Structure formats: structure tokens, C-alpha cells
Amino acid sequence: MPDTDYIQMWFQEIQDRISAFLSVEDGSPCLEDRWDYANGTGGGITRIWENSVLLEKAGVNYSAIQGSSLPPSAATQFQVSEGTPYTATGVSLVIHPHNPFIPTIHMNIRYFEAGERWWFGGGVDLTPYYPVHGEIVQFHRALRALCDEYEEDYVTHKKACDDYFFIRHRNETRGVGGLFFDHLCADLEKHTAFVMALGTAFPDLYRPFIRAHRDRPFTPAQREFQCYRRSRYVEFNLVYDRGTLFGLQSGGRIESILMSMPAVASWRYNWTPEPGSPEAELTEYYLKPRNWLAE
Amino acid sequence: MPDTDYIQMWFQEIQDRISAFLSVEDGSPCLEDRWDYANGTGGGITRIWENSVLLEKAGVNYSAIQGSSLPPSAATQFQVSEGTPYTATGVSLVIHPHNPFIPTIHMNIRYFEAGERWWFGGGVDLTPYYPVHGEIVQFHRALRALCDEYEEDYVTHKKACDDYFFIRHRNETRGVGGLFFDHLCADLEKHTAFVMALGTAFPDLYRPFIRAHRDRPFTPAQREFQCYRRSRYVEFNLVYDRGTLFGLQSGGRIESILMSMPAVASWRYNWTPEPGSPEAELTEYYLKPRNWLAE
Numbered sequence: 315m316p317d318t319d320y321i322q323m324w325f326q327e328i329q330d331r332i333s334a335f336l337s338v339e340d341g342s343p344c345l346e347d348r349w350d351y352a353n354g355t356g357g358g359i360t361r362i363w364e365n366s367v368l369l370e371k372a373g374v375n376y377s378a379i380q381g382s383s384l385p386p387s388a389a390t391q392f393q394v395s396e397g398t399p400y401t402a403t404g405v406s407l408v409i410h411p412h413n414p415f416i417p418t419i420h421m422n423i424r425y426f427e428a429g430e431r432w433w434f435g436g437g438v439d440l441t442p443y444y445p446v447h448g449e450i451v452q453f454h455r456a457l458r459a460l461c462d463e464y465e466e467d468y469v470t471h472k473k474a475c476d477d478y479f480f481i482r483h484r485n486e487t488r489g490v491g492g493l494f495f496d497h498l499c500a501d502l503e504k505h506t507a508f509v510m511a512l513g514t515a516f517p518d519l520y521r522p523f524i525r526a527h528r529d530r531p532f533t534p535a536q537r538e539f540q541c542y543r544r545s546r547y548v549e550f551n552l553v554y555d556r557g558t559l560f561g562l563q564s565g566g567r568i569e570s571i572l573m574s575m576p577a578v579a580s581w582r583y584n585w586t587p588e589p590g591s592p593e594a595e596l597t598e599y600y601l602k603p604r605n606w607l608a609e
Numbered sequence: 610m611p612d613t614d615y616i617q618m619w620f621q622e623i624q625d626r627i628s629a630f631l632s633v634e635d636g637s638p639c640l641e642d643r644w645d646y647a648n649g650t651g652g653g654i655t656r657i658w659e660n661s662v663l664l665e666k667a668g669v670n671y672s673a674i675q676g677s678s679l680p681p682s683a684a685t686q687f688q689v690s691e692g693t694p695y696t697a698t699g700v701s702l703v704i705h706p707h708n709p710f711i712p713t714i715h716m717n718i719r720y721f722e723a724g725e726r727w728w729f730g731g732g733v734d735l736t737p738y739y740p741v742h743g744e745i746v747q748f749h750r751a752l753r754a755l756c757d758e759y760e761e762d763y764v765t766h767k768k769a770c771d772d773y774f775f776i777r778h779r780n781e782t783r784g785v786g787g788l789f790f791d792h793l794c795a796d797l798e799k800h801t802a803f804v805m806a807l808g809t810a811f812p813d814l815y816r817p818f819i820r821a822h823r824d825r826p827f828t829p830a831q832r833e834f835q836c837y838r839r840s841r842y843v844e845f846n847l848v849y850d851r852g853t854l855f856g857l858q859s860g861g862r863i864e865s866i867l868m869s870m871p872a873v874a875s876w877r878y879n880w881t882p883e884p885g886s887p888e889a890e891l892t893e894y895y896l897k898p899r900n901w902l903a904e
Contacts, residue, residue, distance in 0.1 A: 345878070347879065362878045362879075364877065364878055371876070371878070373878065482857075483857045483863050483866075484863065541873075545870065545874075548843060548847070548874070549847060549867075552843070552844060552847035552848050553847050553848075553857065562777070562778045562848065568778050568779065569878060569879040571778075572844075572876065573878055575840065575876035576876065577875055577876060577877070578836075578873060578874075578875050579840075579843070579873070579874050579875075579876075580872055580873050580874075581666070581867065581870035581871065581872060581874075582659065582872070583640070583657045583659055583666070583668065583864060583868055584642065584657075584864040
């Protein structure tokens, strides 16, 4: 079996590096909560930036928990009997900046053990409000380079991301995708290296978006559009996201699970953007699975 | 089998009466959309008030749809085979006023046929932000009187409401309850009369809250608390609400299903109100199942 301590040490290191990155970009320290897992053993460290300079709401969470009974959402998926004892550890983050020109981003890297089985999962995906085409292409290029380096298949993980982060009832993707993978269990050393590389690469993946747009002025209408689109983020996370469901079903720490929620989300009945506007282009062009590297 | 046309006519009449009530209270006409059911036959009428005088966001929806295949959320529950053709008709409303002293309210009355089976369901429940104790008691007294008149058991339906509108991951009720009933199928005439009486009583149930508080000034902090609490409404509806899941699974008209969403919802990490404040009293006292009629 894999060396769980080593994996946990790496995950904590990644949380530290990403936290340092965000604190530097934001110019503010985080709020840190250390917590125990109420429904088993273990716990985690949640770091939050809220209503600070750059970040409207951002959280980077590390957890390492042991439970006596795998919840149904995970059991079905991995063909492990419901009720098998399990270990779950990982880093999960969601960043909602104030400025609507900076995309929201989510990353998760995780490791599970249940019975005799172990596997890695995770991914990263980007949810822009006012995307810049070249920046999206660059983001995907960086992800492909990372996959190539660790002999992971970019095309497979990119497609899995488009499939997973799809809001069925809206017939649109959550954002412009990225990578999504689960149940990596073929080669311990290779998967460990890949997952840790993704975590380590995070600041370089996201920094360009911050630097390009952090000082760009925006209008109240652009801010409203951002809040409106954030309601789609809420819809995805509460209706479809397996991580969120796993957390709710396993009696996880609610505030750490729902740190992914934006500070403000708004719903307007049957609203549609002006034809030809950047707001219309977002759904018509960007929120569909696309081969970014062919464009 | 019951006379479906008669039931649908009554439901439309109830939608009209409630719409007229809201337009009078608000002083504004609604926006009306008539729509066809994309995944079967039938359709509905959705009426919306948005950002008007009294109402920040309110919707009253009537629908009468026929589908060729009952979705899993309803099939499991009623022990009808998944895939049975069905008819569903009903009135559903959610009212989110601007003023945080006026509670949000939800009502639903519905009628289903699937295979050889038919049943009524529905209920009404209140979600206050700054509750006034006597008003909550009065609301429940009116519901008990209504149940008594139609030989329905208030205690059973009140408990079902507390059980149903429970946000498990927050360990709190969505609001102060009301009535909830489903699968009423024993006595067609009696159930029809009860359901129609509930729909007809709605203006009298809700008017007192509007009249008592519509002109009451509120602070920005009270407005913020309302937006914060509205995120719990979102959490309930998207994670637990069977009606919402049924709508999403059956390919319903999304904007009519999600009209229940508030205009604005906000999430703050791990926020807790000042001990002893009205905001603390809301969760500590009101958002627990209580016997309002014994108080």
C-alpha cells in the first residue's frame, strides 16, 4: 500500500505554497481554522480570504480524514461496498476574485483508500466571466505540457473535465474546463508525481489571470453579470458536484465544504444577454466543450 | 379516475386569485410567460414580479404536463415503475419580498396520475428572517383551523413539514414550518376540497405579514442578514427539494423551476451572529421543530 504519511506531507506542502501565493497576490494574510473531523478521526486546515483586496472569497482547504463507513456517493462510483472504512486526504481550493475580469478557479487533488483499494483523483478548472481567448488557450497549453511531462493523457482528462463540469439543466459547461481525473490507480509513483506537480504548478497557472486583470476597471453592469453567473456556480456545486455531496453525506465540516460558494450570487428570471454582447458570447462560444489547442 | 380537467380548472383559478392578490399588494402587474413542456405534452403559465415595490422576486407557476416516463425521484417514492407515463398538474409559488421583516413564503398544491394511481400533494411553509412570535403562532392556528375543517390531521402534516424542510447539513429547519403532505389518495372528494381550500386561503395566510411589516424601515445589516439567510434557502432547494429535483430530472422548464431562487444570496465563511441578537435567536429558537400551538 502507498505511504499515506508521505502523501499527506506533500498535500500540506502544496496547501502552504498556494496559501503563500494568494497572500502575496492579495497582500493580506488568510484566516486559518484547524478542525477535527466530527464523524471519524483526522481533520483539516481551512484557510480563507474574505472581502480582502484582490479576493472577494477564496478558500484553500487541506484535510486528512478516516471514516468507518464510505458514503454512498463514493461507494457506488468505485465499486467498494458501502460501509467500508476509508481514508481520504486532499487539497481543495476555490478562488472568487472581486474583479469580474479575473476568472474563478477551482483545483482539487485527493487520495483515497478504501479496503484494499487506493486511488488518486483531482483536477483544475477555470470559470471566466469575461474570457480572453488567448489566455484560455494558454491555460490549456500549460495543462497539456504538464500532462505530457508526467505521461498523462491531456485529451482524456480534458474531456472528463468538460463532461464532469457540465450543468445539464442549463445545457452549458461551468466554465472553459481544464483537467479532471479520478480513480488513477495503475502506477503509484507516476500518479503521485503527476498530482503533486499539478498542485505545485497552480500559482503559475493562475497568476497570469490575476496580473493581467487585477487593476482593470469594471462597471456595475459587469459586476452584476459576474454575480449572475456565480449563481450557475452555485447550481453546479449544490446539484451535481460529487465532492460537495460526499462532504454533505459523510458529515464533513460544512463550512470547509461550502467555502466553494461565492460571496454573492444572484438569480434573475429568464434573463438573457444582448445578442452580440460579451455576455452573450460567454455562453454561446466559451461555455461549450471546445478543442482549445486547435484554435 | 378523477376528473383531471376539473382539477386543472381549479388550479388555474387559484393561480389567478393569488396573482391578483400579489398585484394588488405590490401595486404592479406581473410578467407572464406561457410555455410548452419540451419533454412531453402540456405546459404552463409562469407569473413573475421582479424588483418591484414590495416584491424583490416572486413567482406563481401553474403547470399541467403529461410525460411518457416518470422520473426516478417520483417513481421510487410512489412505488410506480420508473418509466410509467404520468400527468402532473399544480400551482407552485415562492415569494421573496424586499423587506427583511416580511417572511419568504412557499406554497405548492399538486396532483399526479401515473398508471392506475392518482394522488395529491402539497403544502405551505414560512421562512422568516426576523420572526414575530405571535405572527408565527397565528399562521399555524390558521393552518390547524383549515385542517380541522377538511378533516385533515394538522399534527401529521405539520410534522411532515418540519421533517421535509430540514437542512440536514446545517441541522436546522428551513423556516418555521407549516403543512406538508404527499400521496393523499384515500378520498378523492375530501382531498380535492382540502387542497383547493389551501390554495384559496393563501392570500389570507400571507396578507398579515405584508401588512404588518411592509413599511417598516430596516438597516443595511438587516438586509445583509436576509441575503445571508437566503443562501440557506438556496442550499435547501438545490440539495434536498424533491420538486426541484423532479423538475430538473424530467426536463422541465428551468426558469419556472428555479423561479424559487432568491434575487440575491450571500455566503460568508463560518459566520455566526452575536449571542443574544435577533439573528442568533432565529436559529436558536425558531429554526427548530416546535409545537407553536402549545406556546
